[in-house]
Amino acid sequence: MAVLVTGGAGYIGSHMVLALLDAGHEEIVVLDDLSTGFDWALPPEVKLVVGDIADQALVTETILQHRIDALAHFAAKIVVPDSVADPLGYYLANTAKTRSLIETAVRTGVKHVIFSSTAAVYGEPETVPVPEDLTTSPINPYGRSKLMSEWMIQDAAKAHGFSYVILRYFNVAGADPRGRTGQSTPNATHLIKVATQTALGQRSHIDVFGTDYPTPDGSCLRDYIQVSDLAEAHRVALTHLRSGGESLTLNCGYGRGYSVLEVIEVVKRISGRDFEVRLCPRRAGDPAQIIAGADRIRQRLGWVPKHDDLDAIVGQALAWEDSLSRRNRV
Ligand SMILES: NC(=O)c1ccc[n+]([C@@H]2O[C@H](COP(=O)([O-])OP(=O)(O)OC[C@H]3O[C@@H](n4cnc5c(N)ncnc54)[C@H](O)[C@@H]3O)[C@@H](O)[C@H]2O)c1
Ligand SMILES: O=c1ccn([C@@H]2O[C@H](COP(=O)(O)OP(=O)(O)O[C@H]3O[C@H](CO)[C@H](O)[C@H](O)[C@H]3O)[C@@H](O)[C@H]2O)c(=O)[nH]1
Numbered sequence: 001m002a003v004l005v006t007g008g009a010g011y012i013g014s015h016m017v018l019a020l021l022d023a024g025h026e027e028i029v030v031l032d033d034l035s036t037g038f039d040w041a042l043p044p045e046v047k048l049v050v051g052d053i054a055d056q057a058l059v060t061e062t063i064l065q066h067r068i069d070a071l072a073h074f075a076a077k078i079v080v081p082d083s084v085a086d087p088l089g090y091y092l093a094n095t096a097k098t099r100s101l102i103e104t105a106v107r108t109g110v111k112h113v114i115f116s117s118t119a120a121v122y123g124e125p126e127t128v129p130v131p132e133d134l135t136t137s138p139i140n141p142y143g144r145s146k147l148m149s150e151w152m153i154q155d156a157a158k159a160h161g162f163s164y165v166i167l168r169y170f171n172v173a174g175a176d177p178r179g180r181t182g183q184s185t186p187n188a189t190h191l192i193k194v195a196t197q198t199a200l201g202q203r204s205h206i207d208v209f210g211t212d213y214p215t216p217d218g219s220c221l222r223d224y225i226q227v228s229d230l231a232e233a234h235r236v237a238l239t240h241l242r243s244g245g246e247s248l249t250l251n252c253g254y255g256r257g258y259s260v261l262e263v264i265e266v267v268k269r270i271s272g273r274d275f276e277v278r279l280c281p282r283r284a285g286d287p288a289q290i291i292a293g294a295d296r297i298r299q300r301l302g303w304v305p306k307h308d309d310l311d312a313i314v315g316q317a318l319a320w321e322d323s324l325s326r327r328n329r330v
Helices: 011-022 056-065 080-085 087-107 141-160 191-199 227-242 260-271 295-301 310-329
Strands: 002-006 027-032 047-050 068-073 112-118 163-169 171-173 205-209 224-226 248-252 276-280
Touching: 002 011, 011 027, 011 227, 027 056, 056 068, 056 087, 068 087, 068 227, 080 087, 080 141, 087 141, 112 141, 112 227, 141 163, 163 227, 171 191, 171 227, 191 205, 191 260, 191 310, 205 260, 224 227, 224 310, 227 248, 227 295, 248 295, 260 310
Parallel strands: 002 027, 002 068, 027 047, 068 112, 112 163, 163 248, 171 224, 205 276
Antiparallel strands: none
16 A cells, blocks of 8 residues: 655645654655655655646556555645735646546545645634634635635545545644754745744845734734644544545644734744834735634544644744755755
8 A cells, every 4th residue: 555645745745754654654655746845855765756746647657556545635836825816827736636636546546535625715714713614715716726626525535435534724834843844945925934034034024914903913813733743634544544434524723823923923032033023914815813623633533733832833943944044055
C-alpha cells in the first residue's frame, strides 16, 4: 500500500510526508509541479514525480506503478485576495484540476481520498465556533473553488465506492519543531509569516488590514493551528480510512481565536524586536472572525493536538524564517 501526496513539496504537504515517515510508513510518492513547492522540502527517501495533477497519463502511470491505494490531495492555489483578482485561474487550478485528478483516481481504483479543504467554505459565520454542519456559504472564489471540490468528492465517492476524509483547515501556522521544513513560499501573505519576516528585518513594516471589525480590538479573529498537529490529523485520517472507517468531513482547528493585533504583539515579544505596524483599510474577501468547532475530529479520529501554544508556534515560525534566509544567502 502506498500513498500519493499531491502538493507534497509544499508547506503543509511536506509536513504530512514527515508525519508519515516518522510513524514508520514505507512508501510515499509525491506529485508536485513545484510551482510553489520545493524539492529540498522532501527527504531523499521520498519519491518525487514532478508534474501536474491534471496530467491524466502521468497520474495513471504513477498510481499503477506504485500501487497507490490512498490519495492525499493538497495541490492548489491558496491565496484568498489572489482568488478575488483571478477567479477563473482559481476555478481551474482548484476545481477543474481536482475533477481531473479524482476521475483518474476512480479509473485506477484508488480506495481512499484525503482532501485539503478550508474554513473559507463557511464564509462569514454569524456565530463562532463554527460546527461542521453549519451551512456553507463562502464569500470568495478560493472558498467556492474548494467547496465545489468537496461536493465532487462526496458525489464521486457515493457513485464509485471510495471513502474520504475532507479536512477543513483553519489558519495553519508554525513549522516542524525539528526544523526540517516550514512555510517557504516567497512573497507569502499569511499573517504569522509576514509578521516574523518583519521582526527579522526582511520587511520594513506590517499592515493590519482592518481595525473596524465587530471584534474586541477591531481586527480579525482567526484560529491558528500548528502545522505538525495538522499533519498528524492527516495521518490518523489515513489510518481511519484504511481500517474501513466511514467518510467524514472535519474541522481542523483548536477552537480558540486570536486577533491580528494580538498575534503581532506575540511576534514582538517572542522575537524581542519592535517593528512598525500600519493600520490599514480592510482587505477584500476577509471574514471578521472564524474559529473552529473543534470537537468532532477529536471524537471521530482520536486526534490529540500537541502544539496548541501560540508562543511556540511563533517561535517555530521565527526559527524557520531565520534558517530560510540563511539558506537563500548560500
Ligand atoms: N496554508 C493555509 O493556511 C491553508 C488553510 C486552509 C487550507 N489550505 C489548503 O492546504 C493545501 C496546501 O496548502 P499549502 O499552504 O501547503 O500551500 P503550498 O503552496 O505551500 O503547497 C501547494 C503545493 O501544491 C503544488 N501544486 C500546486 N498546483 C499544482 C498542480 N496543478 N499540480 C501539481 N502540484 C501543484 C505546489 O507546487 C505546492 O508544492 C491547499 O489545498 C490549500 O488550499 C491551506
Ligand atoms: O500582512 C497581513 C496579513 C494578514 N493580515 C490579516 O490577518 C488575518 C489572517 O490572514 P491570512 O492571510 O494569514 O489568512 P486568511 O485568514 O486570509 O486565510 C487562511 O485561512 C483561511 C481559513 O481561515 C483559508 O484556509 C486560507 O487558505 C488561508 O490562507 C486576516 O484578517 C488578514 O487580513 C494582516 O492584517 N496583515
